[in-house]
Amino acid sequence: MVIPEIPIGKVVESGVYWLNDNFGFLMDIFSKFIDFLISGFKDILMFLPPIAFIFVISILVYIVSRRDLKLTIGTAIGFALIESMDLWNLSIETIALVLASALVALVVGIPTGIMAAKNETIFSIVKPVLDFMQTMPSFVYLIPAVIFFGLGNVPGLVATIVFAMPPAIRLTNLGIRQVPVELREVANAFGTTSMQKLIKVELPVALPTIMAGVNQCIMLSLSMVVIAAMIGARGLGYQVLVGIQRVDIAQGFEAGLGIVIIAIVLDRLTQSITPKE
Amino acid sequence: MNFDVYEGETFVLMGLSGSGKSTLLRCLNRLIDPSDGHILIDGDDIATMNDKELREARRKKMSMVFQSFALLPHKTVIDNVAFGLEVQGIPKEERYTKAEEAIVKVGLKGHEASKTSQLSGGMQQRVGLARALATDPDILLMDEAFSALDPLIRSEMQDELIALQDKLKKTIVFVSHDLDEALKIGDRIAIMKDGVIAQIGTAEEILTNPADDYVSEFVAGVDRTKILTAENVMKRPEPVVSINSGLTVAMQLMKKHGISSIFVVDPEKTIKGILLIDDAVKAVKEKRTLHDVLITDVPTVAPDEPVKDIIPMVAESQFPLAVVNERNKLLGVIVRGSILGALTIKEED
Numbered sequence: 001m002v003i004p005e006i007p008i009g010k011v012v013e014s015g016v017y018w019l020n021d022n023f024g025f026l027m028d029i030f031s032k033f034i035d036f037l038i039s040g041f042k043d044i045l046m047f048l049p050p051i052a053f054i055f056v057i058s059i060l061v062y063i064v065s066r067r068d069l070k071l072t073i074g075t076a077i078g079f080a081l082i083e084s085m086d087l088w089n090l091s092i093e094t095i096a097l098v099l100a101s102a103l104v105a106l107v108v109g110i111p112t113g114i115m116a117a118k119n120e121t122i123f124s125i126v127k128p129v130l131d132f133m134q135t136m137p138s139f140v141y142l143i144p145a146v147i148f149f150g151l152g153n154v155p156g157l158v159a160t161i162v163f164a165m166p167p168a169i170r171l172t173n174l175g176i177r178q179v180p181v182e183l184r185e186v187a188n189a190f191g192t193t194s195m196q197k198l199i200k201v202e203l204p205v206a207l208p209t210i211m212a213g214v215n216q217c218i219m220l221s222l223s224m225v226v227i228a229a230m231i232g233a234r235g236l237g238y239q240v241l242v243g244i245q246r247v248d249i250a251q252g253f254e255a256g257l258g259i260v261i262i263a264i265v266l267d268r269l270t271q272s273i274t275p276k277e
Numbered sequence: 278m279n280f281d282v283y284e285g286e287t288f289v290l291m292g293l294s295g296s297g298k299s300t301l302l303r304c305l306n307r308l309i310d311p312s313d314g315h316i317l318i319d320g321d322d323i324a325t326m327n328d329k330e331l332r333e334a335r336r337k338k339m340s341m342v343f344q345s346f347a348l349l350p351h352k353t354v355i356d357n358v359a360f361g362l363e364v365q366g367i368p369k370e371e372r373y374t375k376a377e378e379a380i381v382k383v384g385l386k387g388h389e390a391s392k393t394s395q396l397s398g399g400m401q402q403r404v405g406l407a408r409a410l411a412t413d414p415d416i417l418l419m420d421e422a423f424s425a426l427d428p429l430i431r432s433e434m435q436d437e438l439i440a441l442q443d444k445l446k447k448t449i450v451f452v453s454h455d456l457d458e459a460l461k462i463g464d465r466i467a468i469m470k471d472g473v474i475a476q477i478g479t480a481e482e483i484l485t486n487p488a489d490d491y492v493s494e495f496v497a498g499v500d501r502t503k504i505l506t507a508e509n510v511m512k513r514p515e516p517v518v519s520i521n522s523g524l525t526v527a528m529q530l531m532k533k534h535g536i537s538s539i540f541v542v543d544p545e546k547t548i549k550g551i552l553l554i555d556d557a558v559k560a561v562k563e564k565r566t567l568h569d570v571l572i573t574d575v576p577t578v579a580p581d582e583p584v585k586d587i588i589p590m591v592a593e594s595q596f597p598l599a600v601v602n603e604r605n606k607l608l609g610v611i612v613r614g615s616i617l618g619a620l621t622i623k624e625e626d
């Protein structure tokens with residue numbers, strides 16, 4: 001008894017070729033757009049030399065964290081350490097990738113979350129997709145990205161965007177659904193349009209929850225950007241990968257430490273700008 | 278059901294939990310869409326308005342005060358108060374001026390920049406009230422506005438609402454499940470049961486003449502002495518004796534009615550005093566006149582005096598109380614028995 005071989009791989013392949021032939025131009029546009037975002041962020045971040053950058057970022061952190069001195073000093077020391085390990089450019093590249101992917105994920109994810117909260121039909125479509133995405137290991141996201149965009153920063157970012165978007169959608173949806181009925185009634189009773197209700201009542205009230213989504217989105221972006229090194233994304237992740245392949249403990253450890261520093265700073269920063277109850 | 282709320286009155290919707298008070302109130306500004314029927318405000322039917330007209334009515338005509346205050350947590354006191362104006366697109370300066378007026382009205386001056394979460398419950402509801410007043414609507418809808426407050430603050434807020442209403446003369450529809458509150462602040466009260474109105478009337482009408490068993494049971498627990506007035510418990514001033522008649526006439530009248538004292542009035546029914554039977558007997562023996570033994574220092578009360586305040590007077594005085602109008606015309610008589618009678622609910626009818 002022989003189970004016949006089903007040519008799943010071949011079928012998918014020809015499907016992908018078909019998509020590439022017919023919609024390739026769309027993917028090119030998307031690709032260019034992503035490239036533009038990444039280099040844009042990189043240019044901005046690279047504009048200042050490390051010392052000046054550390055100075056400026058510390059002041060910025062001090063202001064947005066509402067005078068959190070511990071966080072400010074920690075940030076300065078962390079970035080100084082990165083520079084002293086000679087990982088500056090790679091770190092900036094990683095941060096640029098994180099910012100670019102988180103930006104796209106949020107710009108798409110938050111409005112989607114709002115619509116899912118407002119419209120049961122959209123919610124019933126979005127929810128199973130999110131549930132399905134949650135069951136998949138992060139690794140799996142790399143495959144379709146490679147299929148459509150080849151190797152490099154762009155597929156890495158595409159995989160990252162898709163991977164990091166669910167918490168933004170989920171928590172925005174949750175935050176808006178959790179707005180107390182009476183506050184909605186207040187909005188209605190005072191004659192708001194639905195746009196006014198959203199902007200003046202629902203979003204501000206849901207903001208702490210939405211910001212938790214933003215935080216998760218950024219943190220997932222970072223973790224995925226590192227993994228995406230496997231399909232050619234640059235930055236610290238690539239350095240870790242090389243360290244592993246060559247069993248170069250020193251290089252691997254330093255790059256890993258750089259990632260941890262960036263992770264802590266990004267996490268604390270997004271948490272500290274979340275409004276407290 | 279069908280009912281009118283008059284301009285400038287405080288109309289209380291009253292009933293047990295689940296009787297449909299909030300639902301009815303929310304139909305008035307269509308937070309809940311009525312399935313049928315009409316809601317007329319100045320002749321415009323709220324129930325059939327399109328979205329735009331409805332928004333306009335909600336912005337200008339009526340506003341709402343909520344049981345759980347429902348303040349916007351991200352806004353300061355003054356921004357909460359100015360919310361209705363902000364929604365109308367009024368520029369910041371003007372809306373702060375108006376919001377400030379409302380804040381002063383509810384006695385929150387000095388707290389404009391506070392976070393609402395820092396305020397006590399009573400103060401939070403003042404913000405809620407100020408927010409409703411800031412748009413200067415004709416109609417205030419208040420859903421158990423004071424129920425979340427502890428009793429002392431609550432009673433204080435009720436007094437302030439009454440005082441404010443005296444000045445502002447808004448049309449208030451107030452939902453309450455507390456009968457004492459309803460009786461205190463309501464000009465008229467509607468008692469609801471299972472989504473329909475069982476009776477509408479003034480406090481007195483409902484207490485003295487409940488429409489059905491449900492209403493009379495509902496009002497059974499009320500402290501009637503606060504609601505009923507001298508007018509409700511007095512008896513007809515009969516018999517009285519004219520100041521111009523003699524002692525013998527007075528004595529005959531007392532004997533005939535089995536009473537030990539009698540009020541003496543002039544032809545205009547103005548009260549002149551009271552005559553006791555013992556004095557009358559003595560005076561006849563001593564050949565003195567009515568004028569000589571007439572007790573002119575009689576206790577009197579106004580017809581709108583609450584029974585609560587009358588009870589101690591009745592207890593102290595050895596004579597019946599005379600109920601008189603401002604020109605001292607005798608309107609009625611109160612004896613101990615008449616108060617007791619009025620306070621016990623009639624089981625029949």
Ligand SMILES: Nc1ncnc2c1ncn2[C@@H]1O[C@H](COP(=O)(O)OP(=O)(O)OP(=O)(O)O)[C@@H](O)[C@H]1O
Nearest residue numbers: 292293294295296297298299300301454471472473
């Ligand atoms: N006229 C009505 N027709 C249909 N359903 C009604 C009607 N009135 C009330 N209900 C239903 O009864 C329930 C309770 O009504 P509602 O919340 O208005 O009661 P309430 O008197 O405000 O009670 P509470 O004192 O607990 O606030 C609601 O679910 C509402 O849908």
Ligand SMILES: [Mg+2]
Nearest residue numbers: 298299300421
């Ligand atoms: Mg209710």
